[in-house]
Amino acid sequence: MGRCPECGGWDTLVEELIPEGDRFEAPSSPKGAPALRPESITAIETLEEPRMPSGIPEFDRVLGGGIVAGSLILIGGDPGIGKSTLMLQALDGLARSGKKVLYISGEESKGQIHLRSRRLGVSSETLLVASEIHVDAILSLMESEKPAAVVIDSVQTMYNPELSSAPGSVGQVRETTMKLMVTAKKSGVPIFLVGHVTKDGAIAGPRVMEHMVDTVLYFEGDGNHIFRVLRAVKNRFGSTNEIGVFEMRGGGLAEVPNPSALFLSERPENAAGSVVTASMEGTRPILVEIQGLVSRSGLGNPRRTVLGLDSNRVALLVAVMEKKIGMNLSGLDIFMNVAGGVRITEPAADLAILAAVASSFLDRPLPEGAVVMGEVGLTGEVRGISQLEGRALEIQKMGFSHLIVPDSGARRLKKIPGLKVSGVTHVSQAMELLF
Secondary structure (H helix, E strand, C coil): CCECCCCCCECCCCCCCCCHHHCCCCCCCCCCCCCCCCCCCCCCCCCCCCCECCCCHHHHHHHCCCECCCCEEEEEECCCCCHHHHHHHHHHHHHHCCCCEEEEECCCCHHHHHHHHHHHCCCCCCEEEEECCEHHHHHHHHHHHCCCEEEEECHHHCECCCCCCCCCCHHHHHHHHHHHHHHHHHHCCCEEEEECECCCCCECCCCHHHHHCCEEEEEECCCCCCEEEEEEEEECCCCCCCEEEEEEECCEEEECCCHHHHHCCCCCCCCCCEEEEEEEECCEEEEEEEEEEEEECCCCCCCEEEECCCHHHHHHHHHHHHHHHCCCCCCEEEEEEECCCCCCCCHHHHHHHHHHHHHHHHCCCCCCCEEECCEECCCCEEECCCCHHHHHHHHHHCCCCEEEEEHHHHHHCCCCCCCEEEEECEHHHHHHHHC
């Protein structure tokens, strides 16, 4: 049946696997079963197991400090972004430390994996490779080889013979993930699942799959840029705000230990529309360049093109500039970009966006060595931001000399040698200070 008689939706019926005892009658509760006794949370004893380092510090940072035993980790991203490359390099790092690891591919043959490993310089003898989609065969292989870590590439290609649906269907992905989750918890072996994404960027398959796993990582980046950002959107063993920055090279993914220096390395000097701000990604402050271009429009409806920022946020700030500062931007095209292909979502970049648009509109560059941060409200007030001290130390380390921040944060900030701090309470005050 293609159409659900209840909700009326098409192609919404999914094959489900029913346990043997549930086929004809509901299972009765076992007689004589011992009653459950709750236990005080302070009396529960836990064993702190050390995390396994993968040999890639940026990868370990996103995971929360390393790989936790028995964890199920889902990694999603666009095709060709580097998911399989990262997994192969991470397994190689574990294998070089003397551990036996297993890489299972349902999309590539062993010969194809070997060719890629030669290009990446992966040559560990304890890195075992198999090409298989039968989930029971994979579980038997794990039981016989007893690896320290396993990669399944990808979970959408895995096949459970107990279901008649094709690999990649909702039922197949859910049942396969459930079997792998139970195996990971029982054996203590961490399992990495590589997942495909849909056109919208979400991981393909049932949404419940993301609830079943312990950690969900997204590999972000534009195929036209060499930078890749690994971001944790769910992590039961660490922060969900940490990111790892990688650079795609001919020999694989290389870590970027100092992203701020890399993102600002080609920044033009004394250019109108170029503003530097500090964005917090987890515990790490990263300096990025926000570029704005305001030009005369030849169209009836002026264009608003935004890359790396929230377009609705930019439209809101443009309206604030027109109303509170008096800049007539209604008939002009506005283009915004974050250099390096980075995406900024936090409101602390509001004042920098506003400064970039004003700088291009007035055709005046910002004062040399200036960095701008602050959240802007609809009435034009500049609100405080979090973790200001960490951002300020990174700014001073990168050689900038002048910091424009909300006045509430400037009063609390300790004096940093070589860094002048100016506090502003309104966007008009910030414009007077900058231009």
